[in-house]
Amino acid sequence: MRRLVAIIAAVAICVASAGCGSSDGAETARHLDPRSDAVVAIDLDYASANWKQVKRLYARAVREGGLDAGEFTPPTLNGALEALTSSTGLSFADDILPLLGGTLQLGVRTEPAPPLSASARDVLERFDSNATRVTGGRSRYFDYDGKPMDPQEVESALREQDMRQPSTTVTAAYRVADADALERALGKLRDQGLESTPIAGIDGARRLGKGVGVLGDDTLVAVLADDEDQADALLRERLKATGDGPAMPELGESLVAAHLAPTVLGAWLDREELQRALASTAGRALRSTEVRLKLDQEAARATALMDFEGLADDELPLPGPGPLALPSGEGVSSASADQSRTTVFLARLARELYPDSRFVRRVERLEAREGLKFEDAVLRQFSGPSFSVLRPGRDGSVAFGARSTLRDPAAMRALLDRIAPDLPGILEGLQGLGATGLTSLLLVAPDAPLTPAAFALLAGVDVRKLAAAGSEQLYEVTGLENGSGPNRVVYGLIGDAFVVASSAELAREVAAMRTEPAPEAATRVRVDFAALLERAGGWLGEDTARAVRALVAGADVNASAKDGDVVGEAEVRWAR
Known part of the structure; x- marks a missing residue:
């Protein structure tokens, strides 16, 4: 159990340490999948205007009774994060806060779900889920015209639909400015059983857990995949990457900035639906989408730009x-x-x-x-x-x-x-x-x-x-x-x-x-x-x-x- 907690803490560091003021974003982005359907940059400068507003909102929500953590709810965000990280043997103020200050980079790769079979598609097209009745412990199914449907056909089609899930892989990558602070935090986790095993064939790379590694003394990479057995293989691939990686959006004063390619629709559409969407009038014209979110004392403001060409x-x-x-x-x-x-x-x-x-x-x-x-x-x-x-x-x-x-x-x-x-x-x-x-x-x-x-x-x-x-x-x-x-x-x-x-x-x-x-x-x-x-x-x-x-x-x-x-x-x- 302690080893599991240590691995979770290492992943938390990967999510929280976010660049620590490093200006070499391109160097970090090369560890993301260059085929990413979406890339996201997140500001984790804890002293920025965005995070000051997050702290104010948290404190106000606690005062008004909107947040309840049980016997005691920390009145400040710092206190809440301290309580959260203490369960891993770390201190937010001493171990995590020194790592904050830069930009977390994420790459999302989506493989659309396989299409439904023609027979299942026909059944589900006719199936009226709201008309289902249960009699004597057995379900009775009807189509939109009120006619009974074969239970085996309906249940088989529903099982096929439930099994159709897109495959999504998320890679987080960043380079910390203070390698000593990172090593101190990882050292505490090693005392609790965290791995720190050299990765054969990659100089200076260590495996911290499934899909989580560190390159040199300052670059952390984490891979979250639907197929956990492939996480380490994907991690090796990302650690060895030498190319430019995907182009990252500039954060500026935003809390979050994201760039989405049209293929990100594969997270909701199956392969055939995605092909039809990209071949439609709008799909052929859509080039990309940019999204930004900024927080200040007056409001949260988001903007989105869908880049069309030829419509x-x-x-x-x-x-x-x-x-x-x-x-x-x-x-x-x-x-x-x-x-x-x-x-x-x-x-x-x-x-x-x-x-x-x-x-x-x-x-x-x-x-x-x-x-x-x-x-x-x-x-x-x-x-x-x-x-x-x-x-x-x-x-x-x-x-x-x-x-x-x-x-x-x-x-x-x-x-x-x-x-x-x-x-x-x-x-x-x-x-x-x-x-x-x-x-x-x-x-x-x-x-x-x-x-x-x-x-x-x-x-x-x-x-x-x-x-x-x-x-x-x-x-x-x-x-x-x-x-x-x-x-x-x-x-x-x-x-x-x-x-x-x-x-x-x-x-x-x-x-x-x-x-x-x-x-x-x-x-x-x-x-x-x-x-x-x-x-x-x-x-x-x-x-x-x-x-x-x-x-x-x-x-x-x-x-x-x-x-x-x-x-x-x-x-x-x-x-x-």
Whole structure:
């Protein structure tokens, strides 16, 4: 056990010592895999502005009861780190702190999961997980049309899906400035059983544990691999590296800076899906993504830049001609300058990535019958500004509503009656594209008929036209199932505005809701934590809600196309 603790401590040093002010970042980066799909630089200068703010936030969270370590919670971050490192026989102040002061460099290499077999893909495409019933200890499975499915086929497909995992390897590398301080810390760990074995064939290299080594007296390298048996082999490879390694982002004043290649999508997509993604219109144009995070006394600020090459302006989210409008007093709200740009782009991408999915097949069936193009006839109607609100409840439920401007309200009124019978099939088809990703679209694409697909749908999905009242032309989608979410969605027109909401009452409320100008952007999301906690604080718990109020006041996230790229900005403002 003591030997295990010593190895863990050595890895902790690898994560914590981070360069110690060494200016030779390129020399350290050569130990990272040059094929890394993502490279990350982390500022561990404990005296920097970033870390001063981390210390302030920690202390405030403890004072407000948001952090509880049991019998005693250290009131300062220094105290907490001292308590954490003392279990390894080290002192944070004497052994770890002297090693802090520079930049930790990480390289992430991802091997996508193997694709599902055709038979398993077909079964899971039809399988409605929410319709599963257990009778007499045996599970009964159904498809989205309510028909029974073969249990062996379903369970076999689910097992195959569970076994499909991407392989991820992370390498941490850095060069310390004070070799004596490192040797003193490692010496204490050797007294507890830490290895320090020469690595044959590599001059000056020692193995400290599985996948962890030191080169010379000052360069630490650690490899974390899914296959632990390969960790040492990969460590040897990285220690022997003599090339330049991947290009690292410059930290500047940031706490974290990262560079991501498009192939990093292999962490979420299987091999075939990744190939299709990179071959899509957006995938061919995407060159890389840069992400940065900085902390100061006022806020945490993050920026992201997606570097595209060759995409036309009408394929990118451009800011509108004037300021956005957001409703005031809402806990979570969002606005878009031209919603159709987002939804058309996503629908096109879905066609390219999942050409055989139920969603694409059912949309194509509607197009063939009606002689229209779904993106042009439906999605491009939402060519003006829109906004949405999200209202989490104290019981964990979530209500939402959205209002958007239509290019031709009269044409949409005529179209809605024609497409209503096809909507349930399109919604069910979207569920097969992945609920997790679709849920995240609620705030940026809420105002097209695609919105209800963010929820898990049952076979009983149905659409009916509600009784008209004045200028209302509303439809109700029922048969939805989301546990804590709404079991129906109402959409349609009230006057010239298109609305979609979790109830008819909320649809009418957003149709008449007043807004106020917001800074220009293609899409903007705003969180008012005071208003949010007023509605949902009971669900979080009194202590957590109090800590959130003490730490954060609000957040804004926006994204827009700029000079052919997509730029995103996020700001989380601290409470005063």
